[in-house]
Amino acid sequence: MVFHKTDVLIVGSGPAGSTTARFAAAKGLSVTMIERRPEVGVPVRCGEFLPSSEEIGDMFPKAADLESLFEVPGDLRLRELEGIRLVDPKMRSTLLDFSGYTTDRDRFDKHLVSLAEKEGAELITDCLFKRIEDGRAVTALGDIQYKVVVGADGPGSRVARSLGLPANRMPYPAVTAQAKGDFDPCIVMFFGGVAPGAYGWIIPKKGQANVGVGFSPRFASGSLSGYFDSFAGRHGLETMGRTEGKFVPSEGPISETVSGNGMVVGDAAGHVISVNGGGIPTAMIAGRICGSVAGDHILNGRPLNDYQREWRDIMLKPLKKAVFNKKLADTFAFGSDARTAICMRMLGGRRMGKLIRCRSIFP
Ligand SMILES: Cc1cc2nc3c(=O)[nH]c(=O)nc-3n(C[C@H](O)[C@H](O)[C@H](O)COP(=O)(O)OP(=O)(O)OC[C@H]3O[C@@H](n4cnc5c(N)ncnc54)[C@H](O)[C@@H]3O)c2cc1C
Structure with a gap:
């Protein structure tokens, strides 16, 4: 039974999902985030540390316009x-x-969702994604029809599995x-x-x-x-x-992040700095690209592979360096x-x- 139709379906309302939703909705399309939890960001499972934009820019020098992407209200900068x-x-x-x-990660995640909602995206909570069947997303609330699906559903991504993409090792x-x-x-x-x-x-x-x-x-x-x-x-x-x-995720990005009309982003794609486990900045940098490419794909046929090309151009080298450094530590230090x-x-x-x-x- 189809209970919902949307242009871009995003599974997960963490930093990757809400940032993807924000930039896809900014293109004027219908964008839906589904979240299995009843409340965004709860419970908190995070160290709640965000590097400054300068530090993020230092790690990812090719990433543009970080100040605006990582701008948060003062009350979210706790210390x-x-x-x-x-x-x-x-x-x-x-x-x-x-x-x-x-920061308080629950309030931080809610803030990012509110930015997506301001652009017109909608959020459905208590909605577990199960699998893709006949080109539709099967969820706990019924089937959802979409033009593009994005897996922002964390390290054990069911969307990645449904799309035939590799799992985080x-x-x-x-x-x-x-x-x-x-x-x-x-x-x-x-x-x-x-x-x-x-x-x-x-x-x-x-x-x-x-x-x-x-x-x-x-x-x-x-x-x-x-x-x-x-x-x-x-x-x-x-x-x-x-x-x-x-x-x-500890082994860096998975080898493919696009399949058919689907993409994965954030932890689902292994977008984590493996020497320290930090993944909020990378989820948001990749989410901005992912949402924008999803929108352009629907509006004017831009290939979804551009998403993979762009995030790799900005993040692959530093993320691979982090994996290499962690392997050195595994071999010699631990x-x-x-x-x-x-x-x-x-x-x-x-x-x-x-x-x-x-x-x-x-x-
Ligand atoms: C203990 C710990 C400490 C950390 N500390 C830091 C830190 O201090 N700084 C930092 O930058 N990074 C930290 N990280 C990493 C960071 O939390 C992640 O990299 C970041 O949350 C990735 O964002 P995401 O949106 O990809 O995934 P998530 O934030 O995991 O969001 C995924 C969302 O998808 C939902 N979901 C999952 N499956 C389904 C489904 N089937 N259907 C519907 N919804 C679904 C989940 O409920 C969740 O809301 C930490 C991680 C851990 C585990």
Whole structure:
């Protein structure tokens, strides 16, 4: 039974979906986002850190007009942060300059949806996408007819599967919670056995911090909740509310992101910086291209492959560099606390700064 018709159907209302919707709707087309959750952005499963536009531009120099894409109301910039403190297993730390801010991710996602709605896009919540059948999207509420479908449905994308696109390989599990207290204005990342193959974090907000751990299934032997509890215990973190977990793509972009009249974007496409798991900026940069190309495709036949060509031109090189750097860390630094400590000491602040910014660490 067809219950809805639209030009562009977007599955998922995270940063990738809402940004795609905003730029497709700006072309004057009918655009529908569907979201399986009852409320956008809830629960929060994120570290809630956004790099400044300058830092994003530094990582992706070919990305244009970042100020306007990443402009957010002042009340969404909860705390300006000045740097990243990297702590090795011996608790020796290195402070790197890095500017950005923390936000409330649920309110941030709602803000991005409101920008899409202002352009005319509509959102249907409580609407689980199941599969594509006979060119229609089968959802929990009935079938949806569309001209272009976009999978912005996160790391385990059902849309990608339905379109015959590759899955994200080796996603890393990660959990997060809020902790009470006053913290210095910098991100702290803890490496070693506390979060094997990844890191534990404290990201300050106002009067509290977002805290969490992620790990690589290749190096971890315990459960995620076990690592989180031991991390929180070791640092005396007084957590509030539930811990929430999710997977993070760790191997960079999937090899194809367009198939027939469908595209995937954001985590669904592996648009994540694999050295640190950050994916909001990349989801939004790719979402802007995706929405614009979807609109032009319907209006004047522009090939959907232009989306893939454009995001690759802007993001592929830095994202691949991040994958390469993470593989170096997997090979030489992770697996034992002693090795992690030695490698971090050998790299020093300058090279670790390059690593965080998706650059070559040698020479
Ligand atoms: C613990 C953790 C901490 C993180 N911290 C940071 C950070 O501090 N900074 C940063 O930049 N990145 C961070 N990331 C990564 C970041 O959260 C993601 O890269 C980003 O959310 C990607 O946006 P997206 O829109 O592609 O996917 P998502 O934000 O995951 O949105 C996907 C949406 O699709 C919906 N959906 C999924 N399946 C269906 C379906 N079948 N039908 C309908 N709807 C569906 C979901 O409910 C969800 O709302 C973190 C990730 C994790 C797990």
